[in-house]
Amino acid sequence: MHQEIEFVFRPEYGFDPAPVADAFSPGSISSVRDFHRTFPQYMPTPLVSLPSLASELGIKRLWVKDESKRFDLNSFKVLGGSYSIARYIASELALDPGRLSFDHLNAADVRDRLGAITFVTATDGNHGRSVAWSARELGQRSVVFVPKGTSDSRIRNIAKEGAEVRETDGNYDDTIRAARAWMDANGGVIVQDTAWEGYEEIPTWIMQGYAVLMHEAIEQMADDGGPTHVFLQAGVGSFAGGAAGLLARHYGADRPRVAVVEPSTAGCYYASALAADGDPHDIGGEMPSIMAGLACGEPNRLAWPILRDHADLYFRVSDEIAASGIRALAAPRGSDEPIVAGESAAGGIGILLSGAHAVDGSAIREALGLTASSRVLVVSTEGDTDPGHYTRIVNEKLYQASWE
Template sequence: MSAFSLKMDIAENRFFNGETSTLFSRQQAQQARRFHQKMTGYKPTPLVPLNELAALFGVKKILVKDESQRFGLNAFKMLGGSYAIARLLCEKYHSDINELSFEKLKSSIKEKMTFATTTDGNHGRGVAWAAQQLGQNAVIYMPKGSAQERVDAILRLGAECIVTDMNYDDTVRFTMQTALKNGWEVVQDTAWEGYTKIPTWIMQGYATLADEAVEQIASMGISRPTHVLLQGGVGAMAGGVLGYLTDVYGAKNLHSIIVEPALADCLYRSGVKGQIVNVGGDMATIMAGLACGEPNPLGWEVLRNCATQFVSCQDAVAALGMRVLGNPFGCDSRIISGESGAVGVGLLAAVHFNPQREVLMHQLKLDSNSVVLVISTEGDTDVKHYREVVWEGKHPAVQ
């Protein structure tokens, strides 16, 4: 196979201290998972071993958590939105989350509510789905350039969907102002001063997938992963999942790598500086779910304390991951992974094909004993673009 070089900037986390968070612990994740288990259609998403790809890449195991099979929604995001809405309703009606299901919550709602959020697609779809399940309203705002297919998926769930002429972070601010004026409840997966409770619940809800993965890893007879690759974005998923994993395995026992698009690498830049750094502009990356320029301070605290490395990479890395997963090596299973979902495997592939492979493997502490956990956070949520990448070769690895 060809050798080629894709842009990957790797930064060591000089501010790592290994301090875990009580907010994003095993206990909190298991409470969220118990709630999700009561939902109709719940089942753990597959943890897929790619043994032949692992042998090719020179590691012991590659384990991919395939979130395309989550509640038929093609992405993991509903885990956070549904749990946060449930916690919000429990607080409003003085109920115990441990004793309630969505069905019981639906019967307890005494007045129609409207949930609002900003999304690049998957989070808004999850909020719209949860609102529909509860018989409530949802208003979803999306930044400019959002794919029509993602808009249509939200509309099919009965929500109102509005595409703005602003980038993601400015749309978040607009959503907050509009919701405040109209008396709507904001269910946003990023936090700011005075708005931390709901983002905390969302992040705790995301950890359901990590609790499943830990259980699945143990069932394979594997004591623990040595590495985990997590997508950046605002850092909500990465923070929630890493918080849980470090509580289970210990931060010093897990080499955690946070991966972002170079066009929206706010966590990478924050990791280099040791404090939050915002990124502005259009952030026109193909990784729509990661096109966020302002870190979630709750997630950032976990990542600053416990992440091993931060990586900023070009879009072709994600496109490579989509093709590798969609065209499996040897007898490995096929995984349909979207732009944001595939960047972890894309990074592993980009390292393998790089002329400086050995140097990069050493830098990432990857070797024949490495067990790598990767989260494929979404499937082909934009089918048109998925086919342009996988069929037509858009964003090629080799020019």
């Protein structure tokens, strides 16, 4: 594939903010964060400022929220898996969701009342690892389906958390269907990071869990005036939708410009924005991309209206753009600190680099409205979740961009 970046502006639909956005008010997400705080592993992940890279990019400030440090799990995903499983258990046992805590859910009487549950999910890696981890922490079992071609190291990491891992023959969206079929035949509770007709509660809890990282970031940026621009990667869009919902509710009319980032081969939000009819649009078939976590072709129906109404630009980028971002964070400029950002984590940095260095970079800067006073937040959503491949991207310059 040759290097490319394409983008569309959000057409002005003028729709009301999606009703689900109420779930993303600062107060709601603050109480989700109170639940996460009850885990012994909980700490806000670092928000790293990179002044030397910011000056290379011609902007005032560049912050990277480093989710490789989340719970020793190398990605942000556990925020959603743990909260949704906790809320499910609370609803089964009629517990007060406002008083959820890890210790309480793990108490012997709660375990006795609950009995044994099998949590089932489909994943491209990180979500499955987070569900497996959460199920094990709460003394339950999990079965995790992965698409054809999932890397061995990602499968091993899920199995290490005690899950039974099953590889399917299809892509991510087919794998969800396989997990649902297995559950229909064998029982269990599906914990999926996307919604469908009649299945909305658990995906909403997952999106609220993810929004906690933005809650932390808003707090961490507060002394510096907050961001003017935020880049959010999208697979099914649950992360981007949750984060954009909180940004919209927190900053209101002063919210930062939000850019959604997807792989060129899996741009279902890009396609939905381009279609301009206000509806989500699916993409099917093979979606080859090094950005495994973003290779999803069907927008989450709960996330789409939030992004439609609260995001501004939709990028789809080739592997070279993501790889250039990985390398820039791995080999820092000046006295900036290095950050380990995996394939699905660095597209936003790649777009910024492209804006600064590519031949047609000025169009990107203009579309984003980037100036010397811009303060930009990117979320590095994973570390080296496929370490062998990560090392090759960094050391062998796989997927080299034109300006490198």
